[in-house]
Structure formats: C-alpha cells, structure tokens
Amino acid sequence: MLFVLGIGSTVGMGSCIVRVIRDRWVRAPNWALALSLAVLGFSVSIVYMTPGGQFVLNLVDFYGVSFTALILAIGELLAVGWVYGVKRFCADIEFMIGLKTGIYWRICWGLITPGLMLAVLIYTLIDLKPLTYKNVDYPHIAHVFGWCLSAIGLLQIPGWALYSICKQSKSAGLLNKLKAAAAPANTWGPLEQTMHEEYANQRRKFELQAKQRTNLQSAYDNLFG
Structure with missing residues (x-):
C-alpha cells in the first residue's frame, strides 16, 4: 500500500x-524529461538509504x-482567491467546462481553507521545539542548513514578486507596478484565437466592473457575486 501511495504521489x-x-523552457520528449527527473531524484535520495539517512530525512522534513x-x-x-480572484477563477472554470461553481466552493477557497491553514501554521509555530532525533540534538551546522533550505522555499514568493514588479514600466508608479504585476498577462487564456478573443472580452468585462466598485464591494462580490 505504501509503495502504491508513493508511486501515486511521485x-x-x-x-x-x-x-x-516543457511549457517554459525545454521542448524535449516527455519520456526524456521524466527519465532525467527520476535519475536526479534517485541520486539525491540515495543519502536517505545510508545509516544516517533517517537523521537527514527528519531534518529535511522539519525545515523543508x-x-x-x-x-x-x-x-x-x-x-488565487484574492489576487486573481475567486470570482474570476470560477468564471474560468465555467468558461472551460461550462459548469457553475457553487457558493460552498467559493467560501472554502476564499475564506475557510486559508483560515484553517493559517490556524495550523500559527499552532505549528507556537508549538515549535528544537529538533531532535531519538533524543539526540542536531548540531548547529545542521540547523543552519535547515534554515537555508527553508529560505530557498520561502523566498520564492517575495523573490518572484519583486522580479515581476521590476519588469513593469519604469515610468509607472509603485502602486501601478504592483497592480500590473498582479494582473494576468495579455497572453493568458486559451491558445485558440477565437476562444482567446472571447476570453479577452470576458476579462475586460471583469476589469470594467472592478473599477466601478469600492474595495469592500469587490471583496463581497469576489465571494458572492
């Protein structure tokens, strides 16, 4: 069962x-990329098969x-819920498969799920204790490595956000840069030309409606509109 579970996740x-x-950089065949990824993953994971592998795995699991x-x-x-918008996300689903998303899913995506995960995060941080393995403390260098591992993951959000902001027009103000960086690119949407034009019209309609609302009205409309 664990083997099948692991295969499914992998x-x-x-x-x-x-x-x-494939979408961003390389147009190589799927099998070549999958094989390369498998070899890389196997090579990196060999360390977990050593006598101290569980010690390392516990460290990576805790920090990473x-x-x-x-x-x-x-x-x-x-x-997704508040920058792109739950309403727009649901409209995209309807555009693609023709099904309206119920209010239950809107509230879950916009409020309940992020709220519960935030509560779990706060509890995790409050209950945070020095890492040990079988009552053995980790050396200082291991904690340094662990925090570096955490930083690599956490800095992805502000790092790419800053990159996107810096790509905007230099003549624009900071607020306009933030708005432009958070907005979907003009190429966002279906690849087929006719459908892309239809989608672009829908997007312009959303943007026009958003300009006519206050922030509070926009927040309400995002969930219930």
Whole structure:
C-alpha cells in the first residue's frame, strides 16, 4: 500500500514538474524529461538509504516541508482567491467546462481553507521545539542548513514578486507596478484565437466592473457575486 501511495504521489508531482519545464523552457520528449527527473531524484535520495539517512530525512522534513509548505500553500490560496480572484477563477472554470461553481466552493477557497491553514501554521509555530532525533540534538551546522533550505522555499514568493514588479514600466508608479504585476498577462487564456478573443472580452468585462466598485464591494462580490 505504501509503495502504491508513493508511486501515486511521485507521478503527480513529477508530471507537474515535467509540464512546467516543457511549457517554459525545454521542448524535449516527455519520456526524456521524466527519465532525467527520476535519475536526479534517485541520486539525491540515495543519502536517505545510508545509516544516517533517517537523521537527514527528519531534518529535511522539519525545515523543508512542515511550516514551509504551509506558508507556500497559504500564499497560493491568497493569490488565487484574492489576487486573481475567486470570482474570476470560477468564471474560468465555467468558461472551460461550462459548469457553475457553487457558493460552498467559493467560501472554502476564499475564506475557510486559508483560515484553517493559517490556524495550523500559527499552532505549528507556537508549538515549535528544537529538533531532535531519538533524543539526540542536531548540531548547529545542521540547523543552519535547515534554515537555508527553508529560505530557498520561502523566498520564492517575495523573490518572484519583486522580479515581476521590476519588469513593469519604469515610468509607472509603485502602486501601478504592483497592480500590473498582479494582473494576468495579455497572453493568458486559451491558445485558440477565437476562444482567446472571447476570453479577452470576458476579462475586460471583469476589469470594467472592478473599477466601478469600492474595495469592500469587490471583496463581497469576489465571494458572492
């Protein structure tokens, strides 16, 4: 059962990584990228098979997965729910598959899920204790490595946000740069030309409606509109 569970998780994460690489950089065949990813993952994971592997795994899991993953997930939820917008996200779903998203999902994506994850994060940080393994303290250098590992993950959000802001027009003010950086690119949408034009019209309609609302009205409309 654990083997099947591991394979399922690996296929899901591996497919995501391969797709991002293909879409963004390399046009190599799927099998070549998947094989390269498998070899790389296997090579890195050999350390966990050594006598001290569990000691290292516990360190990586603590610093690289626990609260780091929670913070990244909360950031993703806030970005989709309140920067891109739950309403626009649901409109995209309807545009793609023709199904309206119920109010339950809107509230979950916009409020309940990020709120619960934030509560879990706060509890995790409050309950945070020095890392040990079988009552053995980790050396100082291990904690330094762990915090560096956490920083690599956590700095992705402000780092790429700053990169996106810096790419905007230099003549624009900071607020306009922030708005432009948070807005979808003009190429965002279906690849097929006719559908892309239809989607662009829908997007312009959303933007026009947003300009006519106050911040409070926009927040309400994002969930219930």
